[in-house]
Amino acid sequence: MKIGIALALTVVLASCEGRQSVLSPAGRDAEVLANLFWWMLGGAVVLWLFVNGLMLYFSRIRRKRHSLRVAQWFIFMCGVVLPTTVLAGLLIFALREMPQQREPGEGLTLRVTGESWWWRVEYWPDGADEPVTTANEIRLPAGSRSEIELAANGVIHSFWIPALGGKTDMIPGRVNRMSLEPTAPGTYRGQCAEFCGLSHAHMALEAVVMAPEEFERWLGAEARDARAPEGAEAKRGKQLFLSQGCGGCHTVRGTPATARVGPDLTHLGGRKSLAAGMLPMDRQSLVGWLSAPESIKPGVNMPGYDHLPPADLQALAAYLEGLT
């Protein structure tokens, strides 16, 4: 019995660690929320002890009749004054913190659009004319506040990276704003937090917080055209990519593939995961995804290419993996 409880607690507490947890904040906004949570939890424990202590005291320890005045005073203090004070305190604290959660950014603006079921990500550095487009992964510089515009295509989604901040809905036809100030470099995980269809549960994203100089280097590289394929297999993969019509949906900058229906693949191989956080970025996952995306993400718009011979799928995967 005791072992069982201990095991259950281990499981529950273990989930509080790690890269998708409100309780291990890695940014200013998440710290505020985590603080608020701990204060409220502590307050709730104190109140619980207080109420149950009083009940015990009056029902078991000092069982005597109280005068009407004492009873009225008691009801007024515990029923009106105490809740009003506590709730007003919480309200004031929360209202003071709210503007911070949507303060303007300090230069970098990201536009994240919820698609079915992936994330379109565009970086607008200060003064940029056109964005640097990528997908399913956001990268942010540590120590400064970045602004995030949230849009949606078709259906509602919600953007939430628990380790970095609160969640904000993405609504078709309007742009919601939020801002995030990450503090600790690392890789975190986000998740669509509003039911958006068949593969809602398969719509995650990676959030990478980097040191500012490192971030600048990365964004500079991300803005460049795709790397030319190296090696015979990858070269054949590029030919296949173009001849099999992949460019009907995807962009690989620097090639004739320029469509914007699906995710931009210019630097796909440099991303941490594949298919919106569903698979690790490696050759085997790429082949699996290309041949049967439906089995990984039900209802997905990407058609399967299992009609291609295995060698062609390997070549395509080699090309895509090399797009770092």
Added chain:
Amino acid sequence: MIDPRRLIENLGLKGVRDLTILIVVLVLGFAGAVVGVGLYNVSARADHFPGVTWVLHTTFRNSVSLRADETPPDDLSTPGMISLGAGHYEQACAECHARPGGQQDATVEEMLPRPPKLFSTELSRWSASELHWIVYNGVKMSGMPGWPAERTDDVWPIVAFLRSAGEMTPENYAAATGGEERGRCAMCHGAEGVSTNPQIPRLDILSSEYVAQSLRAYREGGRDSAIMAQAARALDDQTIERLANSFDALGPSGSDGIVDAKQVLRGRALANAEGEGRTPSCSACHGPWQHRLNEAFPSLSGQHAPYLAAQLRLWRDGPRGGGQAAELMHHAAENLTDNEIAALASYYASRDPAPINP
């Protein structure tokens, strides 16, 4: 009047129950004799019993008018529809129903029921949607076969032809079907693969690999079309290769020259996925490109607009198959509206054909 009670007594039976048993035994005995012994004469030389013809015909007529509910398309009476129908009629129907001005075979005349001749007054009794129902469903136990495909839209050319058959002279018919000497493909697709009928695809703009792949799909049922199944079912692989290569040497030229510039521009934006839409770029697979990327994907530049629109509707709504990559087109077309289909068809029809062998 027969008094049942006296009848029962006279037959030496002991009540209504016994009479019922007797009747059941007689009926079963008769049915057994007809089915098991062959009492009924099924000879087509022997006519029906009196009244049976009336019962069969009336049942047939009422059954058709009860069930016919397809709405004819707007372009039902266009010359393109009529001549496409004439071509298929020549291939599949003329054998039994005769050509305009022609006679039925002596053998066909001996069928029971005898197939109505093209010019019979019978034909004018039916509405367009009733004709569609008859051609698509066929008629049980009459020799009239059902339509050998699932899709219903390519029955309309036959209906268009049947409705215009009253005015069709043998000369008009010969012109529409191209006469017998021109060969089966050329009858509809033109001697050089340039069909002048906008309902029928141009073949000169297609790669030989794509033509061969399509013929195989028609032959094996991957592409659902009764008209092309009739034409392709008997082709062997060598013939398909030969036919597929027959237009290769000719450089395609000319286009329909669409006048609705607005539609063409909308179609161009859509085809190149210039918007934020959910429809993949058509041009990534179907051109216009500088160099053909994949022999298995058809070039659409210069293709006839009504044909393209009909195929896009089939990709969107129907069970259209084709080559190995057919699934891609179902994904690509699933969100298209009728308007977008019209715009895309106009755009590709307005373009000059791309060279096949650059």
